[in-house]
Amino acid sequence: MELTPTALALLGLMLAAWTFGAVWLVVGALQRQRAARSARSTVRRLSRIIDNSPAIPLLVRPDGKIEGPDRLAAWLGLDKLPDFISELDGEEGGLSEYDQKELFEAIRRTQKTAAAFTMVVTPRGSQRSLAVRGQLADPVVASGGAAMVWFFDFSESQGELSRLRAETARARNDFAALVGLIEAAPMPMWFRGPELDLRLVNSAYVAAVGAKDAASVVEQQVELIETVDGLTAAQVAGQAHSRDLPVERIVQATVGSQRRTLRVSDLPLGAEGVAGYAIDIEEMEEQTRAFRAFRAAQRSMLDQLSVGVAQFDANKRMIFANQPFQRIFALPNAAQVDPPRFERFLDMARDQGRLPEVRDFPEWRDELVSWFIEDDPVEDAWSLPDSTHLRIVAQPMPDGGLVLVAEDRSEQLALSATRDTLLRTRTATFDSLFESLAVFAPDGRMQLWNRSFPAIWGLPDEVLDKHPHVDQLLDRISNRLARPAQRKAIGEVVREATLERKERGGRVVLSDGRTLEFAGVPLPDGNGLLTVMDVTDSTKAEEALRERASALEEADAVKTRFLANMSYEFRTPLTSIGGFAELLQSGMAGDLSDQGKEYVGAIIASVERLSQQIESVLDLTQSEAGLLPIATEEVDLLNFTTQIVRAREEAIEAKNVTLDLRGDKGAGSVHADPRQLGRAVGNLLDNAISATPANGRILVALTRRKSGARIVISDNGEGMKPSELARALDGYRLPGDDGGDGKRGLGLPLARQLIEAHGGRLEIQSEKGAGTTATVLLP
Structure with a gap:
């Protein structure tokens, strides 16, 4: 059977339609699958959010059946959530019978009237407080009149609320008691x-x-x-x-x-x-007035006594001192206006020399402060440096104060103590001196000596106990002299001090190498004093100083020769290098390529820079050694500074820096070496140009002082910290300094040396971020 073309066309259309329908079904199935996966993910996420939320939902259907998470069962003290709302009343957990009944009635009322409710429940055997909020469930969640109940755990809030209620009740009771107290x-x-x-x-x-x-x-x-x-x-x-x-x-x-x-x-x-x-306080004021009158009468009476009396309160502050007390301790008039404390009173008296001399004054002062806490009166005797003898009585007061009584007994003790004091003072003075002392009578016999005298000569004490004659003493010490003939010089010194009343001294060397210096001094009572001192160490030190001075003179001469030699050794080869480089640059050795000309230019610039560095090093070294030649002449300060600034026009314009030169003919002139002073000021100006940023500002000011002139160079660059300024003045490079101009290495030390060589002074103030100011003070 053969098909016609029309039938074939229809068959093809049917197959195409069938294929398109199949594809459309497959695509639709895939979209529904993706939507299902997305819905499941959303459901899981919402379920997890509900599980982790502080509130737990419970769905109660119209027939009493409930649905909710197991976490709610744990809050209620149950093993699992029952199926019906009526089963929340458990024996060992769940809600109490009263709470369960109230919750059931509230849910029924919500399901019938759609009215929301709120209540608080407490599970059996638990102190947890749960807030319950109920409302009619959304039809999307459940239809048919279901209720949605939310449980919230607000145990902490409930506890805080109970505490606040208790505090409020306590505050109310306290307020009532306070009002009653105020009223009474x-x-x-x-x-x-x-x-x-x-x-x-x-x-x-x-x-x-x-x-x-x-x-x-x-x-x-x-x-x-x-x-x-x-x-x-x-x-x-x-x-x-x-x-x-x-x-x-x-x-x-x-x-x-x-x-x-x-x-x-x-x-x-x-x-x-x-x-x-x-x-x-009327009665208190009356008592105060009466007490003031009594105190004024008492103090007026105390002022008439010859005994010094002072009163100190419990805070150890002086509240009264009569006229004799002020006179005895030389208290200033300011002590009446601003009464001192007891410790300050002792300090003031000590400054006026009105206290005994003690070795450890702070410790002694603390002992006196303890008088305030003594049970019985304390009596003490003070001997002042001016021979004043005081009888001190310290009477502690019941209120913690102190009454201090000072009685001057100098006249009573003067006659009886004068001789003993003189003897003890003389003996103590002799024994405490470093020198060895001996007193000889006009007849040549030894009268007094200190402990150092027999020790320095190596004599036993029993020899001096017999008060020997000076000749006998010289016989005992002659064998200890390096030159025994020197004993005659010692005898002459003693004779001239006692008989001729003349001072004379000398020096002897002992056989053990020690050197002794002695002198004879006539005393007012006709006796003569022989003083002997061991000067061995000072003699050795003197010899060492002489040797050191000679070595320093020789080192100075070596330094001078070294500077003269290095000046020639440095400059000669450097001059040769510069000369040959200039010949190459002028074409004497033939035409050079552009790169060769660049190299020759760099050599000439390096030679010039190195020459400046060598000259700075030599000048700095000569200045430190005091050998820098200074040829002074009268220099007009304004023209001199103007020339220095003009010489640096290219550097100033290259950095686009504004330089403000302030001064006039009133700055006057100074006597200085133009070359050396120009190098010092130029180094300071170069440093300012190098430190100033583009579009910065430099100020150069000239002023006349009463005793000379002043040059101030100030910039608004980055400035330096104190540590950086100290390193710069010592000649060390600063961190981040490229040393392009070669000035920050030795520029500041050399400038300071050159200015000081002119009798001037260099002062530099710098602050990080604010700039640097250099002040040159010239005589």
Whole structure:
């Protein structure tokens, strides 16, 4: 059977339609599969969010069947969630019978009326508090009148709420007790509101102002305190409220029918207002006046005594000192205006020499301070440097103070103590001196000596105990002399001091190598004093110093020769290198390529830079050695500085720096070496140009001083820290310094040496980020 073309065409269309339908079915199936996977993922994510949320849902259907997560069963103390709402009342867990009934009724009411409810339940055997919120479930979640119940755990909030309720009740009770206390207080008390009007007064206040009751006082705003210095009581309370500081004052007021003295206090209470109270101190004031009169009479009587009396309070501060006490201890008049403490009084007396000389004054002062806590009076005797003898009696007072009595007994003890004091002083003086001393009578016999005298000569003490004659003494020490003939010189010194009343000295060397220096001094009583001192160490030190001085002179000569040699050795080859480079640059050796000309230019620039460095090193070294030649002449300061600035125009313009030269003919002239001073000022100016950034500013100011001239060079560059400035003045390179101009290495030390060589001074102030100022002071 043969098909016609039309039949074939129809068959092809049917096959194509069939293929298109199959493809469309496959694509639709894939889209539904992807949507299903997305829905499952969304469901899992929402389920996990609900599981981790602070609230747990419970779905209650109309027949009482419930659906919810197992986490709710754990909150309720159950092993698993029951099937019906009526089974939430368990024996060991779940809700109590009352809570379960209330929850069941609330859910039924919501299912019937669609009204939401809120309640609080507590599971059996648990302190957990659960907030329950119920509402009608969304039809999408469940249809047919189901209820959605949410459980929230707010145990901490419930505990905090209980604590706040307890604190509120306690505060209410405390406030009631405080109000009762204020009402029962015997002193007037009041309270003002934020507007400073009276809000509350107690019975004492009502009685003080003579009012009917507290309500009438508040209504009429009756003030207890009168206007003082133009300020009412409310205005003073306003000052306390505005400053938030208590204000206390003593005023006169009418209490009842009497005029009384009151101590009034206004206490700010923040935004609530100001509280106040008044204390009657009239009796205290009367006692104070009586005590002041008694104290004035007592002190007037004490001023008539010849014995010094001073009183110190419990804080160890002097509250009274009569005239004899002030005279004995030389107290200044300022001590009456600003009474000193006990320790300060001792310091003042010690500065005036009115205390005994002690070895450890702080420790001795602490011992005197302990008098305040003694149980019984303390008596002591003080001998002052001016031979004043004081009898000191310290009487502790019951209030913790101290009464100090000083009696001058110098006249009573002067006659009996003069001879003993002189003997002890002489003996102590002799024994405490470093020199060896011996006193000889005019007949040549030894009278006195100190412990060092026999020790320095190596003599036994029993020899001197016999008071030997000077000749016998010389016989014993002659064998210890390096040259025994020198014994005659010692005898002559003693004879001239005792008989001829002349001073004479000498020096001897002992056989053991020691060197002794001796001298004879005539004494006012006709005796002669022989002093002997061991000068071995000083003699050796003197010899060592002489040797060192010779070595330094030789080193200085070597340095001079070295500088002269190095000046030639450095400059000769450097001059040759520069000359040959200039010949190459001029074409004497033929034409050079561009690169060769560049090399020759670099050589010439390096030679010039190295020449400057060598000259700086030699000048700095010569300046430190004091060999730098300075040829001074009269230099006009303005022209001199202008030339230095003009010489650096190219460098200034290259960095686009603004230089401000301030000065006139009034700067005058100075006597200086133009070359050396120009190098010093030029180095400072080069440093300023190098440190100043592009578009920066440099100030050069010339001023005339009374004793000379001053040059100030200031820039607004980065500046230096103190440590960096110290390194720069010592000649060390700063961190990050490329040393392009060769000035920061030795420029500052050389400038300082050159300025000091002219008798001037260089001062540099620098601050990081603010710039540097160099000041040259010339005589």
